[in-house]
Amino acid sequence: MSSSAATRPELLQTLRESVAGGFPVAVAELSKLVRIPSVSWAAFDPQPVSESADAVAALVTGLGVFETVQVARAPIGTGADAPLGQPAVLATRAARNGRPTILLYAHHDVQPPGKDEDWDSLPFEPTVRGDRLYGRGAADDKAGVMAHIAAIRSFVETVGADFDLGLALFIEGEEEFGSRSFTNFLSAHRSELAADVIVVADSDNWDVDTPALTVGLRGNVTFRLTVSTLEHASHSGMFGGAVPDAMLAAIRLLATLHAEDGSVAVEGLASREAATPDYPEEQLRHEAALLEGVAPIGSGTILSRLWSKPAITVTGIDAPSVGNASNTLSPSVSVKISARIAPGQQGTEAFAALERHLRSNAPFGAHIEIDDVDTGNGFLVDTSGWAVTEAKTSMTDAWGVEAVETGIGGSIPFIADLVEMFPAAQILVTGVEDPDSRAHSPNESLHLGVFQRAILTEAVLLARLNERQ
Incomplete structure (x- = not known):
């Protein structure tokens, strides 16, 4: 399959049915992860972060396709007395027959919840209201973790466990605390993390009906x-x-x-x-919850x-x-x-x-x-690579509409570390969030339709790369 070829209809349909059939399980597993208050900040109990890492490792092991699965830590800084960072999950499977290797990244730690009274339901009690799942980490980024796991599960169910695609999974445990051990972790596990394509599932989409590929980060x-x-x-x-x-x-x-x-x-x-695409002030006012009479700031x-x-x-x-x-x-x-x-x-x-x-x-x-x-440091994606074409095709297949290339106001500083460590890798920044997800805020939530389409997108991408010559 070339980068410009469409996904085979029978393959796409089988993946779609697999993702739909496994979706209730994915939501249930996500809910279990949300119940773990894995706040990685220094002022919080570190035990829930370890519990969260162990829970993710168990899910990854249960996929039955990785050659190695480990929970590992790296030091923050240098020196014999340097403290260890929070636990991450690392799983690997070597490529065969000339296929590429894809590294899937997400993080299982979360922001502090703030005051319970600011939430409509308790932050660590996952609650479905309408078409959204509420809870701290429901979107950022335990949904990213589960998108990877559920996509791999449907990919394997569709193509079988004897696939040729190289696969690595890196689920970090301290992204919300500045990824302070990230560089040392990359250095310690460089060979295991090396990949042709890196998918960072920690961004958002244009809206609940339109996927986005993030190509610029502040x-x-x-x-x-x-x-x-x-x-x-x-x-x-x-x-x-x-x-x-x-x-x-x-x-x-x-x-x-x-x-x-x-x-x-x-x-x-x-x-x-x-x-930049068109984005009217009315949309900003709605998505940012500006009070009546409060004016936007800045120019341009x-x-x-x-x-x-x-x-x-x-x-x-x-x-x-x-x-x-x-x-x-x-x-x-x-x-x-x-x-x-x-x-x-x-x-x-x-x-x-x-x-x-x-x-x-x-x-x-x-x-x-x-x-x-x-x-x-910020980041700009080189959109000329074949992996961008593969990702956008997968998004179109899964969502039924073409993806928008977007920037994002938030920061994912560790991507610059990935670029430095793996300069030949093509990096794709995707996500499961939408403008109403309220990541880091009270009443954080995940749109379940977006979640299902994000899983399907990644399952299609894995299947396409597994067939890539």
Whole structure:
């Protein structure tokens, strides 16, 4: 089968029937994974992450097609005392008769759930309402894990267990905590992870009826900024008006990060020019849940703002709460800053620009401290490769409509590590999410129709690559 040939109708129909027949099991297995609160952040109990890895490994072993299945960890950083990262699942099967090898990636860890009262049902109690499955990780990214497993299951059911396609599965356990051991894991398992095609199932689709292949990803820079003006708290009545408190200084400093229209105003942060599909403001207002009367920010087309330009968000503040507020001048305030950077700009370069800006704009001589820095590079897919054609054909077969090539405002920094480690591999960024999935937010959910079509897409892709000459 060449990259331009259509999928054989009888093969497509058999795969479609297999995916449909196995779909209730896939949803049930996904629900079991969602019940495991596998939050990978350092402040959370690591035991559920290990439990989640073991559960995924059991599902992978149950497929009966891999030569090796293991739960493994890699150190974070270097040195004999470097801590180990969270457990990942790695499974391999060698290619035969000149067939390519495909590596399937997803992650089994999840974001913190936040407050239970912000959810319409408990975050770790998977709940079906209408055509959506709700729960933390139901979409991001345990659905990606199960899309791989269910697709392999239907592929094997259709073509048999004696197939020639090389197959590797890498289910990471700390993507939501910055993939801090990722590079070391790649180095330790380089030969097992080597592949001709890498599928990263951690993105979204254009809508619930239209698939998307993500071809551009913004990079990211995150850090903690601490602004200090006093050695200790002082009475706001006695000294207010003459002494700058840290909150005042922090507010003034943070305001310098944006221009009047809300666009980023940090010299040295790049933008990228690229054509974008039509995306009206009404769609943005609906998908982002903008309140009535609140205007969008930035300039240029809306999708260029989301895909190709930098963004800076203050995602957390450590300061006295309103309930505990006293009449004092705060000596120090800390904030968490999350910046998204345009594809093509290095994360280290962007951080240097942000640091220069903050230090040069500190008001009233406030003291600035920056720590807990993480950087990640963006990514642009080479769409000229045969794997992109194979993936888009598979999407059209499974969804009944052609795929849209999209960028994404979020970041998957480890993809740059994959490119560096495996420069010859073709990387495909797919996913099971849609604009209403609310990944990372309360009431995260998975559209079950999208899930079934994502499974079928991947099953078709596996079958096509197994026949590729």
